[in-house]
Amino acid sequence: MGKEGNEWVVTRTGRAPSNIAVIKYWGKRDEKLILPINSSISVTLDPAHLSATTTVSASPAFESDRLWLNGKEVSMEGVRYKNCLREMRARATDMVDERTGVTIRKQDWANVHVHIASENNFPTAAGLASSAAGFACLVFTLAQLFGVKETYEGELSAIARLGSGSACRSLYGGFVKWNMGQDVDGKDSIATQLAEHTHWDDLVIIIAVVSSQQKETSSTAGMQESVRTSPLLHFRAQEVVPQRIKQMEEAVKTCDFEEFAKLTCADSNQFHATCLDTSPPIFYLNDTSRRLIGLVERWNRFAGKPQVAYTFDAGPNAVMFARDQEVAVLLLQRLLFQFPPLPDLELSSYVVGDQSVLKSAQLDSQQDLQTIPVPAEMAGAVMPLRTPGELGYIICTRPGQGAYVLDADNVGLLDPISGLPLQLHQ
Amino acid sequence: MGKEGNEWVVTRTGRAPSNIAVIKYWGKRDEKLILPINSSISVTLDPAHLSATTTVSASPAFESDRLWLNGKEVSMEGVRYKNCLREMRARATDMVDERTGVTIRKQDWANVHVHIASENNFPTAAGLASSAAGFACLVFTLAQLFGVKETYEGELSAIARLGSGSACRSLYGGFVKWNMGQDVDGKDSIATQLAEHTHWDDLVIIIAVVSSQQKETSSTAGMQESVRTSPLLHFRAQEVVPQRIKQMEEAVKTCDFEEFAKLTCADSNQFHATCLDTSPPIFYLNDTSRRLIGLVERWNRFAGKPQVAYTFDAGPNAVMFARDQEVAVLLLQRLLFQFPPLPDLELSSYVVGDQSVLKSAQLDSQQDLQTIPVPAEMAGAVMPLRTPGELGYIICTRPGQGAYVLDADNVGLLDPISGLPLQLHQ
Structure with a gap:
């Protein structure tokens, strides 16, 4: 590693929109892999109004993986979090962090814990697909942190799907189709973009x-x-x-x-x-x-x-x-x-x-x-x-764009030095 | 005819229960004949609490067919009333009225108009299948007046069906099945009793x-x-x-x-x-x-x-x-x-x-x-x-019995002499 000891913290922040299905997903054929019984189509909502923002940090100083949702720490023991994190770690690559100058090699990621903080810009309780935005954002932002490259199109969406089925549709902007797929392992149960939000911009x-x-x-x-x-x-x-x-x-x-x-x-x-x-x-x-x-x-x-x-x-x-x-x-x-x-x-x-x-x-x-x-x-x-x-x-x-990277120095939810939440909410 | 001129009025009164479907009827394959897209099963409700009572009178003095529902005169021009009345008239037989001593012969019925008065013992507006009880009662009571004998089992139910689909089930007590039938003319789309109400008497x-x-x-x-x-x-x-x-x-x-x-x-x-x-x-x-x-x-x-x-x-x-x-x-x-x-x-x-x-x-x-x-x-x-x-x-x-005859002298809704409603309701 580029720096000695446990001193470094690397951080990434991303934002992912909520989405609303216009052809609905209801029913799984595989509960563990979250494979649906039919395909669905959604419209991505403008992240300015309905999105999750997530900051992920990694540091050898972290003693465990930790998660804060809307300022409140919650357990990461849930199988959905674990599945997403495991799949993303497995795809980590060598990564150089420009801000800190740290280089983390592929094989080191397995020993580094992460801190995750996520917030919605809309009330979670309102029933507006907060989990879709949340899991899409988690997977998208971890991909930035771990330097993950998709080995096939839609691979990230298949991992977001493991967190929450409809999350796979929140990676893309505009009009998105979640193909139910046929593979037993769910590899082809992925989201693809039908059209950018700019394609139909008077809605x-x-x-x-x-x-x-x-x-x-x-x-x-x-x-x-x-x-x-x-x-x-x-x-x-x-x-x-x-x-x-x-x-x-x-x-x-x-x-x-x-x-x-x-x-x-x-x-x-x-x-x-x-x-x-x-x-x-x-x-x-x-x-x-x-x-x-x-x-x-x-x-x-x-x-x-x-x-x-x-x-x-x-x-x-x-x-x-x-x-x-x-x-x-x-x-x-x-x-x-x-x-x-x-x-x-x-x-x-x-x-x-x-x-x-x-x-x-x-x-x-x-x-x-x-x-x-x-x-x-x-x-x-x-x-x-x-x-x-x-x-x-x-x-x-309005219909909006898909997940994107934010400048963590300005809008990050974790302190770039300590890796702990910057704001504690009620 | 047994008496001269226009002096006679013959009268019959009947009661028919409401019914509630437990396997539902929804959808017709023939709008005119009221033929359903599936069979249905109902429970007949105790006529003491949910029923229609109908008095029908016939007299050569009547100038037209007239109908009073809950004391208010309504038009008989509706195709459903017309169909029921036409089918019942066509099945009229020679009839001797014991009270008046009048004999009416089969061929005379075509020239005699009827007065019909019907009341529910529950609020019509309550949405409790008042039309089922009403049409079942109309057909049942006209059968008494016209001396109609069924030429096949369920014939009366097929005629009640022309008034309101679910009316066919209200002729019988207890548990009733309306067979959707297959005939184009609807002759086999009739109700049959599955069991008397006494068969399952703790419900x-x-x-x-x-x-x-x-x-x-x-x-x-x-x-x-x-x-x-x-x-x-x-x-x-x-x-x-x-x-x-x-x-x-x-x-x-x-x-x-x-x-x-x-x-x-x-x-x-x-x-x-x-x-x-x-x-x-x-x-x-x-x-x-x-x-x-x-x-x-x-x-x-x-x-x-x-x-x-x-x-x-x-x-x-x-x-x-x-x-x-x-x-x-x-x-x-x-x-x-x-x-x-x-x-x-x-x-x-x-x-x-x-x-x-x-x-x-x-x-x-x-x-x-x-x-x-x-x-x-x-x-x-x-x-x-x-x-x-x-x-x-x-x-x-509770589950109750099917349609039955009432003593018109005691509970009739039409004056046995004038053939006009005995009580005018609001």
């Missing part, structure tokens, strides 16, 4: 985060139960999804919003249908989710063609795609009309993320909400419940 | 009627949309239901509650799953329905085997089967614990129908509700929401 994503979140069935336990008990799930995986994957690939390729919306809504609903077909049934959608679906469906029908698509993961929050900025403004107006914030909340704390939609809507404060007209499709209809605070908040974002 | 049925009923998709429109758009529905009809029909027939035959409960819950959930798989999705279950399902599933899991089965038709109300009176008492306690009535409501107005369960539970007034212990399965769990009035009311009933 706007608005996420409605529902306030009262009941305790939910974890997606890991839920999909196990579905595989075991739902007759409909197997039909879906074998007969319905393969066709939808092809159709969605084509819709993405041609930026065909109508087809994209139709497939996205239908596939979200079918995923939740298989949850309901599980014994005992799993419910992720609640009455607020139903009202959000009603809002979009009513509007789309009234407009004569889809303006907005919705999709729900294993929770009640709606992720909505507006076909362009103009429609996004109309969608945000409708959301604020039907789901007003609590009276004491600043509008800018209720609508977070990309502020351009709020600006385009010329909404600066809660008083401005009074100026929102009754949506045309509601004219003459029974006015829906409008309970302030039914939504916790609304996130505006 | 208790408790219905939780949910208060806030949103405007729902009618089942006629809903199943059309599902047939058109849900890929899962066709798989269900072709691959899942046939097996479940066999299993349910066996469970009924052997009074196997465990199997009955498993199939009933799974099939209700699968039916609602196909509604969710419809584009746009159809929601009949709401958050209260989910809480009712949660109550039962939690208890069944805790008990180690099913104590209660639940099923939901095209609405949010739960129909629950308790394995016996003892379990029914425990179920009612649990319902009253988690879903207390509004403070000003008499307990006997909140729990209606068969009062024996309430009596066995030794609950006389709302004060007694304080004595209900926390259910064992709730110990240590997060206490669920307990909002008074979340349920409108609770009906206790």
Whole structure:
């Protein structure tokens, strides 16, 4: 090694986005290797608004592998962490650290422990695929630290998959396909990019985060139960999804919003249908989710063609795609009309993320909400419940880029000298 | 005719129960003939608590066919009424009326109009299959009036089916199967009795009627949309239901509650799953329905085997089967614990129908509700929401007999002299 003793600490920081599936992954054919029963397609969310940032440090001074999530130390004994770390260590190469001048040789990595600190820029509890961003970021950043080169395309995504299935899709930006693969060892169960986020750059994503979140069935336990008990799930995986994957690939390729919306809504609903077909049934959608679906469906029908698509993961929050900025403004107006914030909340704390939609809507404060007209499709209809605070908040974002390296000196989460967390959170 | 001129009126009154499907009917292969895409099995509800009563009168003095539902005159122009009446008229025979001494000959019926009055003994708006009881009762009572003899077994059920699919199952008591049939003319799409209600006489049925009923998709429109758009529905009809029909027939035959409960819950959930798989999705279950399902599933899991089965038709109300009176008492306690009535409501107005369960539970007034212990399965769990009035009311009933004749002089709804409604309701 380049320096004597235990003095050196090398550090890397990376960021990986969250992603939202538009053709859903639900059900594993191999629990250990996390191999799915069908392929899936996702849209990567702009890491500026929904991402994990992870700093990894290595030092011979470290006595064990340690992990801090959002400032709180958690055990690394979980098999998913262990699997990712083992696979990454096995691929470590000779590495020269420019900052410290340290050279670590391939065979030395096995004896060096790592410290890992990871944070999300969105609430973990909000049910917004934090584990996907987290594991993608872990694998991506360890690859920087260990100098890992992929020996086949998608190798890193296959390792991220060992942490959390959908994490494999978070390495890439834009529109991503997770091929279910066929190999027993999972080598071909990898993510590939269908298109960059710039390929379809007028899409706007608005996420409605529902306030009262009941305790939910974890997606890991839920999909196990579905595989075991739902007759409909197997039909879906074998007969319905393969066709939808092809159709969605084509819709993405041609930026065909109508087809994209139709497939996205239908596939979200079918995923939740298989949850309901599980014994005992799993419910992720609640009455607020139903009202959000009603809002979009009513509007789309009234407009004569889809303006907005919705999709729900294993929770009640709606992720909505507006076909362009103009429609996004109309969608945000409708959301604020039907789901007003609590009276004491600043509008800018209720609508977070990309502020351009709020600006385009010329909404600066809660008083401005009074100026929102009754949506045309509601004219003459029974006015829906409008309970302030039914939504916790609304996130505006867009399709975004995949995982990338950050300058650890500026935004690292671990002290570059001690390798311990820089900030301790509650 | 036996009397001269227009002076005579002949009258018959009948009663037909509601029924609840435990293997669900959802989807028609022929809209006009109301032929289903799969067979179904139902339990007939005790007509003392959930039934339609219908009086039909015929007189040469009547100028047209007229119909009063719950005291309000409605048009008979609907194709469903017309079809039932046409088919029944075509099967009329020579008939001697004992009360009036009138003889009407087969060929005369074509020139005699009918008056029909029908009432439910439960709220029509409650979404408790009022059309099934109503059409079964109409056909059954017209058969009495017209002296119709079935030329093949189930012929009357095939005619009731033309009014409302599930009406065919309401002619018989106990456990009833509606065979989907194969004939193009629907002649073999008939109901047959699997077992009398006395065959399995310890079952208790408790219905939780949910208060806030949103405007729902009618089942006629809903199943059309599902047939058109849900890929899962066709798989269900072709691959899942046939097996479940066999299993349910066996469970009924052997009074196997465990199997009955498993199939009933799974099939209700699968039916609602196909509604969710419809584009746009159809929601009949709401958050209260989910809480009712949660109550039962939690208890069944805790008990180690099913104590209660639940099923939901095209609405949010739960129909629950308790394995016996003892379990029914425990179920009612649990319902009253988690879903207390509004403070000003008499307990006997909140729990209606068969009062024996309430009596066995030794609950006389709302004060007694304080004595209900926390259910064992709730110990240590997060206490669920307990909002008074979340349920409108609770009906206790049992499996019951099929359609039967009433003495029109005592309970008829039409004046035997004028043939006009005896009571006008709001």
